[in-house]
């Protein structure tokens with residue numbers, strides 16, 4: 001029996017899942033951002049930044065909260081719980097043991113909230129909406145990052161589980177280890193991305209499918225500020241920081257840019273987008 005909301009799409013207000021950073025810290029190193037930051041975060045600052053993000057997202061979406069689990073410091077990165085598509089939830093299978101303890105509470109939350117749980121094969125790593133991003137211009141098209149965390153084999157598996165087109169992108173730079181650190185589909189088919197994070201065939205795939213007028217390539221300084229790790233809710237784009245140049249290009253494309261400082265989470269390799277998970281990814285035709 002579902003505890004609260006139905007995952008069907010009767011409302012137009014976006015729905016977003018977040019998970020409080022109660023147990024957040026950098027206590028291990030599984031990406032290059034974490035290297036110099038073990039035991040170098042403060043609970044008060046991370047809570048304040050996360051609260052600011054939650055309040056900002058709440059102005060543009062309904063926010064549901066998942067209870068954080070003790071001993072799982074990265075669970076606040078809700079994007080990595082799994083992939084939502086309509087009423088279906090595909091749970092992540094984390095590459096590193098440090099995060100595998102998040103899998104059971106995530107499955108439990110989605111089961112309690114009425115989603116159908118569909119499982120990838122046991123031996124395929126896939127890190128959810130960190131590496132799986134639905135196109136917002138073409139329905140039933142999933143961009144999938146692989147090479148650091150998720151396996152390439154997740155692409156055909158997801159295509160058949162969800163009956164969607166999956167376009168796999170190989171991530172070439174370890175600083176951009178999840179697709180959502182360097183690629184962000186936006187409303188009306190715009191896409192924010194950092195070209196140098198991809199290998200040449202993957203960049204060609206992006207350029208083949210997204211017309212130049214809708215490609216918003218960011219410079220390295222914006223990429224390193226996690227500008228591609230953005231939450232897009234209608235016309236609103238919420239991100240850690242955008243340079244004046246990027247801000248004016250986004251505004252020129254019709255978006256309203258809101259900055260929320262999230263440097264405490266960047267020490268762990270995440271920012272706005274990773275701290276959220278859309279619960280209403282629409283199933284188009």
Ligand SMILES: NC(=O)NCCC[C@H](N)C(=O)O
Nearest residue numbers: 031077130178268269270274
């Ligand atoms: N990029 C994301 O989707 N999530 C950020 C995850 C950060 C975490 N420390 C990790 O390395 O898995």
